[in-house]
Amino acid sequence: MKITGYRSLTTTHDWGRPVGDVNGVVASGVTEVPILLLETDGGLTGIGLGQHGDIDRVFPAVEGQDPRAVTALYDSMLAHVFKSGHAGATYGAIAAVDMALWDLKAKMADEPLWRTLGALDRFVPGYASGLCYGLDDEAFAALYRGWAARGYNSAKVKGGRDIGRDIARLLAARDILSANTSHPALMLDVNEAWNVKQAVRHLAEIEARLDLTWIEEPVRRWDAEGHARISRACRAAVATGENLTGLDQFAPLFDARGVDVVQTGSVWGITHFLRVATAAHARNLPVSPVGYNANPVAHAAASLPNMIGIEVQDWKMPAGLTVDQTIADGGIRLGDAPGLGIAVDEAALVARTAPGWNSAGGPHRRPRQAGLRLVPDGPQAAE
Structure with missing residues (x-):
């Protein structure tokens, strides 16, 4: 062929x-x-x-x-x-x-790909992550109640601009997920919004109120020394790597001991994820793939000895895609359909009707004041 x-x-x-x-x-x-x-x-x-x-x-x-x-x-x-x-x-x-x-x-x-890659179990443990920064308090709580109903006992909250709001949301998620476990795992993702000393100060305040499992992307992705300083200063693990491509970009983090949970973006492919995971395993580090539509990297995650949990961002699928997997029981249960288990119905695809990820005010554009704010400010403050 x-x-x-x-x-x-x-x-x-x-x-x-x-x-x-x-x-x-x-x-x-x-x-x-x-x-x-x-x-x-x-x-x-x-x-x-x-x-x-x-x-x-x-x-x-x-x-x-x-x-x-x-x-x-x-x-x-x-x-x-x-x-x-x-x-x-x-x-x-x-x-x-x-x-x-x-x-x-x-x-x-x-x-199915999970069998081709040598996985023993089709179930991939995960954590809930709703890309939730733009939700009001009521919608935030409703979203994570939905995750709790699907058996999730771990959650990642988006924050980084208002420390009081971040703590309140982490505590709210903890209370909701306590329906499934006495000690939910809580993660905070600030998407490179802090500088090193801000991260140390804010994490001290957070950890005085709750047990944080990891802080994600606290500073710029290439700041290996900064990540290492943060890791030494806090109890929480430092998770990063989703925006790095290739083992060469991970090497400074590994050398500086600046990462405790090694992440890879699902948009960078399956071979990349497997290679980074192997490098992490050689250093006794866990790996976690960042979520994406239809969760294709879950098949690779199922085969790894050091996979700590896959990010699951939604339990619905894109228009026109049928995916042989179930989002339940606190993770992803992969099916038996050959390959990735993704079928495309071209007649059911829906063309883009909104600016989407690349909109001017969307999350793919870094704000001018990121890492430069002297005091926390509200989430709607002008840039």
Whole structure:
């Protein structure tokens, strides 16, 4: 079987609520979901999810190749663009192809990807994460009650701008999830909104009120020394890495001992996640993949010895996608459909009707005052 071509599609995910973080919020709750279809001469189609605007740059590295050679083709794509750079958007395109290749490999074996990757158990433990920064208190509580009803006993709250609000929301989540456990795991994600000394001060205040499991992305992603200083100063674990691409970008964090929970973005692909997880395992560190539509990396997470929990952002799926998995019992139960278990109904796809993730006020744009505020301010303060 050979790879012969590709097609790009787009659908939307209607979250039914505003979604975002301290950097910004998509008020409409409607975001775009790019889909890559990798075609073969054998009649099978591989499915990859995520932005792949640079697909034309990387596709020549896989065209005409046997899709079963996934890891070799992954390295081939990196090599193909090594002079012009392969971080950022280009890495996203490589990741989408990588997902589609793994999907094809498992489909050729007529088994779900979690079996192809050697997992023993189809259940992947997770934690609830509602991208909840833009919700008012009532909507916030309703969202996490929904997660509690699905058996979740761990939750991540978005914050980083108003420490009083952050503490109140962590305590509210703790109370809600106490229906499932006497000691819920609580995480705070501030999406690089603090500087090092702010992080130390704020964490001291938080930890005086509650037991924080981890603080996520407290400072800029490349500040390995800063992450290490924060980790030494607080009881909570420091989690980071979702915006890093390639082992070379993780190396400074590992060398500085600046990360306690190693994260990878699902949008960077399955091979990337497996390699980072192996590097983390060699250092006795747990790994956690960041959530994404249809949770494709859950298949890889199921196979790892050091997986601490996958982020689950919603229990609904994008329009036109049928996904063989169940969001329940505090995690993801993967099914038996071949490959990633994702089926695309092209007639049911919904084109983007709102600015989505890339809107001017959305979470993908860093505010001018991030890390530069002398005092906490309200979530609606002007930039």
